[in-house]
Amino acid sequence: MVSNSGLMASRWIPSHRSEGGVSIQILFCKNRRRKREVSKMQNLLNTAFFGVTVNDYLLFFSILLLALILRSLFDRYLSRLLMHWAQKTEAKYDDMFVDAITPPLNALFISVGLLVAVSVLDLPVGDVDIRTFVLQALKIATSIIFVWVFYRLCAPVTEMLRDFMSKSDGDLAAQFAPLMRQAMRVSVVAIGGILIIQNLGYSVSSLLAGLGVGGLAVALAAQDTVANLFGTFVMFTDRPFKVGDWVQFKDVDGDVEAIGFRSTKVRTWSKSLKVIPNKVLTSEIIENWSAMPKRRVKMTFGITYDSTPEQIEALIARIKTLLKTHPGVDQDYMLVNFTGFGSSQLDIFLYYFTATTVWAEYMEIRQDINLKIMKIVEELGLAFAFPSQSVYFENPLTTRMEQNFRLPDDPTLPQ
Template identity: 45%
Template sequence: MLSMGDLSEFLKVSFFGISVYQALLSFLILFLTLTMRRLIIGSFIRMLERYAEKSKTEWDNSVIQAIRPPLEVLILAYGIWLAVKILPQPTEPVDIKHFVNVIGEVLILLLGAWLLLRLVSVVDAVVKQKAADPKHWLDISIAPLITASLRILVVITSLIVIAQNLGYSVSGLVASLGLGGAAIALASKDTLSNLFGSMMIMVDKPFKVGDWIKGADFEGVVEEIGFRSTRIRTFGKTVENIPNNMIANVKVENMDRRKDKGYNVRRIKMTVGVSYSATADQMEKAVESLREILKTDPGVDQRMTTLVYFTDFGASSLDIFLYFFSNSAVWAEYLEVRQRVNLKIMRKLEELRLSIAFPSRSVYIESMPDNKSSGLSPGN
């Protein structure tokens, strides 16, 4: 039977520089880590869930689910790191002890960054839920910008802290980057202008995701507002990415804002040119007839301004200006109203025996005087 002295001597026996006592203790820590981590995490999570049940909010359950995987990996990594720390760690020819410490610190920082990124995903879900409420001040288009900013902040901060723990001088790195600051600033000019453009869109809120907007070179429904560009789905179902700095510096019409006031309309503006053969009485009758067409057409919104006037003596026509609104902003319905009104105008002008003018030029030729009257002779 082994005595306590014999057991003590046995534990001191070493193989390759590792004693039996150190090996057994390291193995015990690994065993407890693998078998107890789920029990520890499960107990901790259940405690948090009991508190969450008393809360009126729903996002706390999402937080609990977000932190569980990183905590499980953290306990496992810490157990492995502690088991390795118990074993002898030579400092020559390679400083294993320092290497193990650095690896442990970096691993903890990476797990912390992972945890924060998972929490940012929870924030993203909460922000989108709040923004979906039309009564809330948050806009759905701001949600991706908020979460993207938080993710960038977490990643940059984590990289800086990890670099410091690896022995790099962050201040020296920033100073060295200053040497190429001018080149970087020049290369990132468009990126920065797009970033400021997205900030202006967030602050001014000229439109939001789902709005129908129209500019000089684009028209469609906003699908996404990003850091660099705004994605628009055109009526031809193609996708256009418009740089935010361009949108911030041009005139943008928000066609859906009319719905906020109960006006789901679209403007129609045209000029009808009548030939110069028309008399004043015919022009007066034509203007009255066109007004009656717009007044009686079911597709013309009578709540909006309607104008019909003989306005100009054009280069080739007598111009009648028409200004009115269709009672639908839907593209196909708007075109149907416009076509119907155009056909009614053509029929009415035919009825009044008026013709629509087209660009033309009159050339007047005067007869030349004969040679005798001009005083010229054939020999001259």
């Protein structure tokens, strides 16, 4: 017979103390399992491929992905929001500013993202330090993007200055704006180049000192450039012409198309483009036809000698009335006079100015007046004279011929 004590000894009855021990054991087992998993994960992250750990690869692609997301958000939302806001305003400059900075900023997100992502990579150092080389290249790329931003901003800034200057002198603003834009862009590129040289580790002061050794050769080579720049300065102070003017000097005849730092471009009437150094223009006699306030017409035509004084007076009076009533004729000064007796005509002199200086309009006005003068001459019964010569003989020509070639009297011939 088994006693109760033996039965109780063979059965395990968990107590409060024993339950707590089991929980601790289970928790301890879980912690050990977690530690093993964490250890495996750490081993995996520390695994190197081509000298770079998986952890660095994950961090690299995470930063790059973040940069792409930020760029996408900027391109889809922020840039469109800025453009939408700019289009609501009346000013045109904010539109130009937003349009100027949007493409460089898109590239800047990628460049900065790559720069930060590469900086966290622990690339192996061998014969060539790849990490340093890539970081240097990305720094240069970022500097170029910043230069690109300021380069594109030159256009809206120039437009603002042009509108400000046009309030006092519109012609000077139109002529000076392209040069000012070029000067700003050259300055931006020069400063950007200096920054890039410094990022490459070179000393700019040492470079300039080295250039000073060959300063004489550079000065001799650049004397034409300096002369052209001086010519540009003289042209802007004297202002003999502006863009769009019709100028003529030597064998050049056409419209001024552009005025640059080194040269001026003239589009000839044959549509060819002539580029003239500015130093040449400062020493030439330039005839600016567009600077005329009005265009002159000076002409003389002849009337035949069989015209009467009354007809000449009527002709002059009607031509004066024509000029005074014509809308294309300037009314400040005009002359219509009978000026003299020509070899084969009575000279009528016309002198007047057209109200326009545009060549095509000037020719139309002159043609219209000439046609109306022809009608007046015809209505008055006059005629235009042309060079001619009359020969008078002392005796009639027929009489001399009869004397030289007289035939004998013959009654059979018809009389």
